[in-house]
Amino acid sequence: MKRYYAARAPWHDEHMGYGGNAAMEELLGPIIERVDGLLADLEVLELACGTGNWTQVLAQRARRILATDVSEATLSLAREKELAPGVVAFREADAYTLDGIPSGFTGAFAADWWSHVPRSMLAPFLEVLHGRLQPGARVVFVDMLPRDHPDLTPYRHDDEGNAICRRTLPDGSTFDVVKNFPERFWSPSPVPARRRSIRTGPSWAAGS
Numbered sequence: 001m002k003r004y005y006a007a008r009a010p011w012h013d014e015h016m017g018y019g020g021n022a023a024m025e026e027l028l029g030p031i032i033e034r035v036d037g038l039l040a041d042l043e044v045l046e047l048a049c050g051t052g053n054w055t056q057v058l059a060q061r062a063r064r065i066l067a068t069d070v071s072e073a074t075l076s077l078a079r080e081k082e083l084a085p086g087v088v089a090f091r092e093a094d095a096y097t098l099d100g101i102p103s104g105f106t107g108a109f110a111a112d113w114w115s116h117v118p119r120s121m122l123a124p125f126l127e128v129l130h131g132r133l134q135p136g137a138r139v140v141f142v143d144m145l146p147r148d149h150p151d152l153t154p155y156r157h158d159d160e161g162n163a164i165c166r167r168t169l170p171d172g173s174t175f176d177v178v179k180n181f182p183e184r185f186w187s188p189s190p191v192p193a194r195r196r197s198i199r200t201g202p203s204w205a206a207g208s
């Protein structure tokens, strides 16, 4: 995962069809509409922010955002976007440990991250995240639904049932990545019992 997205960083925005904030707002309009009010005025910890495309959307809404990713290659592209400096800060952090990340956030957000988390890592990941949040914090995950695309078509399942897709980059390099679509995979079971509520939609899930 880490190696794949670090190698893909230069092509990520083009691959996803992201081309600046106005284009993002149009491309992802219906999803943005869903999350619009959810993070308004919160102190948000963004996980796996990649090249900062959703960060620029959140920057229009949240009070402050600490946007994190494990890859310096994606973060440096995110920093180049020069997002509102008083609102957005970027920090390298592994979502499974969040080492060096302070606690006390009132919101958390991740786009296209949940589906990459192996089954065995979901509960530990959520526990670590929980430790960085204030009681009643709002957590929003946005992710993809299955569609007919070679990047999204599993060619095998591993021993713990994770769907594995083979991805090929423009330079010909190939990587195997976990892609567990939330449609089949979302279940309350890995979510700590202390959650207050969970809402899911056709392409979104929000909880507190």
Ligand SMILES: C[S@@+](CC[C@H](N)C(=O)[O-])C[C@H]1O[C@@H](n2cnc3c(N)ncnc32)[C@H](O)[C@@H]1O
Pocket (backbone or CB within 6 Å): 001, 002, 005, 006, 016, 047, 048, 049, 050, 051, 052, 053, 054, 068, 069, 070, 071, 074, 093, 094, 095, 096, 110, 111, 112, 113
């Ligand atoms: C599908 S991309 C999503 C990027 C961004 N959220 C977006 O919507 O464009 C997945 C991101 O997860 C990051 N990533 C991979 N492993 C990670 C980890 N253990 N902790 C934090 N980020 C990780 C990758 O570097 C990549 O930027």
